Amino acid sequence: MRSADQPIGVFDSGIGGLTVVRALRRLLPGEAIVYLGDTARVPYGTKSHETIQRYTVQAGAVLQRLNPKLLVVACNTASAHGLPALQSVSPCPVMGVIEPGAEAASKERVVGVIGTLATIRSGAYESAIRRHNPATEIHAVPCPLLVSLAEEGWSEDPITEAVCRRYLQAMPPQVRTIVLGCTHYPLLLPALGRARTEARWIDSGEVTAQSVERLLKGGLGFRTESSRGPFRVLLTDAGTRLKEVGSAFLGEALESVELVEL
Amino acid sequence: MRSADQPIGVFDSGIGGLTVVRALRRLLPGEAIVYLGDTARVPYGTKSHETIQRYTVQAGAVLQRLNPKLLVVACNTASAHGLPALQSVSPCPVMGVIEPGAEAASKERVVGVIGTLATIRSGAYESAIRRHNPATEIHAVPCPLLVSLAEEGWSEDPITEAVCRRYLQAMPPQVRTIVLGCTHYPLLLPALGRARTEARWIDSGEVTAQSVERLLKGGLGFRTESSRGPFRVLLTDAGTRLKEVGSAFLGEALESVELVEL
Numbered sequence: 362m363r364s365a366d367q368p369i370g371v372f373d374s375g376i377g378g379l380t381v382v383r384a385l386r387r388l389l390p391g392e393a394i395v396y397l398g399d400t401a402r403v404p405y406g407t408k409s410h411e412t413i414q415r416y417t418v419q420a421g422a423v424l425q426r427l428n429p430k431l432l433v434v435a436c437n438t439a440s441a442h443g444l445p446a447l448q449s450v451s452p453c454p455v456m457g458v459i460e461p462g463a464e465a466a467s468k469e470r471v472v473g474v475i476g477t478l479a480t481i482r483s484g485a486y487e488s489a490i491r492r493h494n495p496a497t498e499i500h501a502v503p504c505p506l507l508v509s510l511a512e513e514g515w516s517e518d519p520i521t522e523a524v525c526r527r528y529l530q531a532m533p534p535q536v537r538t539i540v541l542g543c544t545h546y547p548l549l550l551p552a553l554g555r556a557r558t559e560a561r562w563i564d565s566g567e568v569t570a571q572s573v574e575r576l577l578k579g580g581l582g583f584r585t586e587s588s589r590g591p592f593r594v595l596l597t598d599a600g601t602r603l604k605e606v607g608s609a610f611l612g613e614a615l616e617s618v619e620l621v622e623l
Numbered sequence: 624m625r626s627a628d629q630p631i632g633v634f635d636s637g638i639g640g641l642t643v644v645r646a647l648r649r650l651l652p653g654e655a656i657v658y659l660g661d662t663a664r665v666p667y668g669t670k671s672h673e674t675i676q677r678y679t680v681q682a683g684a685v686l687q688r689l690n691p692k693l694l695v696v697a698c699n700t701a702s703a704h705g706l707p708a709l710q711s712v713s714p715c716p717v718m719g720v721i722e723p724g725a726e727a728a729s730k731e732r733v734v735g736v737i738g739t740l741a742t743i744r745s746g747a748y749e750s751a752i753r754r755h756n757p758a759t760e761i762h763a764v765p766c767p768l769l770v771s772l773a774e775e776g777w778s779e780d781p782i783t784e785a786v787c788r789r790y791l792q793a794m795p796p797q798v799r800t801i802v803l804g805c806t807h808y809p810l811l812l813p814a815l816g817r818a819r820t821e822a823r824w825i826d827s828g829e830v831t832a833q834s835v836e837r838l839l840k841g842g843l844g845f846r847t848e849s850s851r852g853p854f855r856v857l858l859t860d861a862g863t864r865l866k867e868v869g870s871a872f873l874g875e876a877l878e879s880v881e882l883v884e885l
Contacts, residue, residue: 401674407774412663412860478864509771512669523782566842598674600860602740 363430363453365582368393368591369573370429375403376596376603377508377544378435379610381458384570384612385433386592391583393590395427399623401598404508406477406543413479417443418623421451423448423595429453430581433573437462437542437565438477441485450595454576461572462565463489467497469538473560474501475528476542477508500536504528504543510552511545512606521549527555529555532562541565546608593617625692625715630655630853632691633837634682638865639664639770640697641872643720644854646832647695647733648875652847653719654852655688661885663860666770667700668805675741679705680883683713685857691715692843695835699724699804699827701741704745705719723834724802724827725751729759731800735822736763737790738804739770748804764800765785766790766805773807774813774868783811787818803827810871856880 369392371382376398387393397420399405405413417439424432432455434440434447440457448455466472467490474486481503490497506524515521532539540563541547547564554560577583584590596603596618607615631654633644638660645655659682661667667675679701686694694717696702696709702719706786710717729752736748743765752759769790772783794801802825803809809826816822839845846852858865858880869877 401670403669407665407864408860408862412862478860504724505775506768506771509768513767520782520785523785527782598670600670600674600741602669 362451363428364587366393366584366586367407367430368395369427370424370427370432371396371435372417372424372439373398373544374405374439375400376607376610377511379607380547381433381566381569382433382592383610383612384566385573388570388574391575391587391590395424395429395593395595397424397595397617397621398597400596400600400603401623404560405436405545406479406505406508407480410442410483413438415614416576416623417447418450421447421455423621423623425452431456431573431576433569434458435544435569436527437480437544441483443555448608450619454581456572456576458544458565458569459489459542461568462542463485465563465568466490466538466540467493469497471498472500472538473498473532474537474542475504475507475539475546476501478503478505480542482621486540500532502528502531507549508543508545511548514606514609516548517551520534521552522555525549528601529557536563538563538578595621597621597623625690627692628655628846628848629690629692630654630657632686632689632693632694633658633697634679634686634701634876635697635806636667636701637661637662637773638869638872639773640656641869642806642809643695643697643828643831645827645872646826647835648852648854650832650840651851652851655846656852657686657691657855657857659686659857659883660859662858662862662865665700666739668741668767668770670741671833672704672745675704676708678885680708680712683709683717685883685885687714693718693835693838695831696720697831699742703742703745716843718834718838720806720827720831721747721751721804723830724748724804724825726755727825727830728752728800728802729755731759733760733797733799735760735794735798735801736761736804737769737801737808738763740765740767742804748802762794764790764793767779768808769811770805771875773810776868776871778810783814784817787811787815792818799823802827815883857883859883859885
């Protein structure tokens with residue numbers, strides 16, 4: 362029996378999804394969270410549809426063993442390619458990060474989306490935005506290097522700014538609102554902001570946390586204990602610079618991780 | 624029974640090892656080659672020792688089914704972490720790319736090595752160079768972004784040049800010979816060369832091909848048919864931009880690939 366005290370399961374291809382956990386823990390500090398990052402096989406953004414879908418379903422099965430009340434696919438690439446397959450086998454509700462970001466974006470007349478190659482090629486943001494507002498003009502641009510730059514920690518670097526400027530050149534000047542369609546990108550906001558000073562950025566982590574709150578209110582329920590919610594991190598590989606980079610994404614020290622196999 | 628007509632098996636974490644195949648096919652055009660790229664789980668350069676070792680042994684087992692006369696681990700990261708484990712279970716000889724590069728480098732008094740985080744952290748180049756020449760002064764620098772830049776195709780780009788300059792700044796000016804300790808890096812030679820105009824570069828693919836030729840001469844034997852050797856490519860994922868990027872690495876059109884599971 363699943364109760365409101367069960368954890369929220371958060372899945373990501375790596376550690377970028379910790380930016381979603383950060384938003385969740387800020388908005389819903391009492392919730393228990395179990396995070397699973399497939400750090401052994403990261404990144405997903407360059408893989409094929411079939412592989413991303415298979416990996417997403419495998420990850421969902423591992424999190425189901427912990428009986429979560431809700432699964433959040435915190436990775437845009439996994440949301441774009443694996444969400445329907447995971448939803449079709451999951452005994453609990455599953456939400457991705459694209460729908461909340463798309464809903465926020467659909468309020469604009471013209472909107473930009475940046476993401477990995479696989480996310481942009483899937484067309485998932487276009488479909489989701491058009492479901493809310495068929496008239497929105499959408500400019501989607503893949504930015505493959507940004508994940509590596511975020512993981513290298515060059516968040517406020519002139520090189521990163523030059524890369525951002527290069528990618529964002531592909532968007533016409535009337536694009537004033539841009540969706541950060543990858544969980545790594547919030548870390549690059551300083552460089553992105555300098556590359557496109559007039560833009561407003563939609564952080565899919567922030568809007569996803571708000572959607573989670575609505576789902577809990579709407580029936581899944583809030584954890585009943587008043588203490589700060591426990592937080593577990595499961596990873597498929599504890600690679601180099603994990604704690605350093607992970608703490609930057611999480612916004613607090615990444616204390617301990619457990620290794621699992623997928 | 625293994626004969627000289629059996630193929631040479633080449634393993635890499637992704638498609639970077641195609642630069643080694645390119646060198647092999649130039650030097651030994653009659654040899655049959657089977658290439659296995661673990662494109663579903665690439666890159667290895669950010670993973671832990673244990674994971675890289677496990678993946679390398681799995682890949683070796685797949686290639687063994689094709690009864691190769693020799694296995695070449697074309698990936699520096701896999702060579703640094705997985706070679707002894709693979710050698711201990713392989714029925715045929717196994718060589719990596721680090722030993723040939725280190726042997727060439729050991730002829731210098733001062734030498735630089737660039738590679739992935741995992742390759743540089745392993746200290747494998749230092750150990751191998753010192754076995755040949757304990758007096759060589761070694762400056763090893765991890766360059767995590769270069770793989771992504773090579774895969775993005777920004778080989779002759781001012782941004783890539785700026786990244787190379789940043790990394791190479793860590794090497795004192797007396798370093799005049801630098802080992803390209805990652806199979807992706809030969810593609811970046813234009814930018815690397817401009818970032819360090821006075822340097823001579825050791826391409827581990829080139830020197831590995833020469834080592835393979837010595838092994839064939841030394842007993843493994845050359846393929847007896849005089850036609851151009853057949854070439855098969857097995858990959859664990861056919862992701863985005865594969866043929867385009869693969870052809871750049873290979874130096875000829877990447878015609879067809881077969882998908883396998885690891």
